[in-house]
Amino acid sequence: MDLARSGVRVRIVTNSLVATDEKSVHIGYSKHRVDLLRAGVQLLELKPDARTIVQRAGEIGRGAKAGLHAKTYAVDGRVIFVGSFDMDPRSALLNTEMGLVIDSVSMATQLSERVDQAYPASAYRVSLAEDGGLRWEDGTGKMYNADPGSGWLKRAFIRIGTWLPIEWLL
Numbered sequence: 001m002d003l004a005r006s007g008v009r010v011r012i013v014t015n016s017l018v019a020t021d022e023k024s025v026h027i028g029y030s031k032h033r034v035d036l037l038r039a040g041v042q043l044l045e046l047k048p049d050a051r052t053i054v055q056r057a058g059e060i061g062r063g064a065k066a067g068l069h070a071k072t073y074a075v076d077g078r079v080i081f082v083g084s085f086d087m088d089p090r091s092a093l094l095n096t097e098m099g100l101v102i103d104s105v106s107m108a109t110q111l112s113e114r115v116d117q118a119y120p121a122s123a124y125r126v127s128l129a130e131d132g133g134l135r136w137e138d139g140t141g142k143m144y145n146a147d148p149g150s151g152w153l154k155r156a157f158i159r160i161g162t163w164l165p166i167e168w169l170l
Contacts, residue, residue: 018150
């Protein structure tokens with residue numbers, strides 16, 4: 001968040017609530033959305049019908065939910081990281097994680113262009129509403145005041161999860 005506050009362009013593309021297969025991880029992320037946005041981070045959340053996700057689901061298995069899992073970062077338009085490492089205590093202390101650091105202007109540029117193209121085709125843009133809450137734009141002019149496509153029960157599960165002291169497990 002400090003980078004975004006200092007003027008660095010920081011963009012995050014992650015799963016929306018209805019596109020994730022790990023609700024517990026979404027609990028950890030959802031606790032920080034407002035702070036990220038206030039700091040100037042741009043948030044995009046993948047739609048459940050994002051074309052490439054639907055195509056990959058068939059490869060994974062019938063009935064499988066597919067979403068974003070790889071962690072990919074571009075830095076300064078010249079270096080990218082691709083791997084499984086999450087910037088959290090569980091990845092740092094418990095899990096076996098790996099990744100590649102690739103010094104490639106071409107790949108960093110392509111990654112940035114793909115993120116630029118994610119909204120509106122494949123992702124919602126998350127922003128702060130005037131009342132301080134969240135809102136999602138789908139690119140067609142439609143706005144949502146709650147996680148798009150999710151029911152009240154799923155949202156309640158996430159909300160209750162944010163009250164629990166479990167972030168170190170996520």
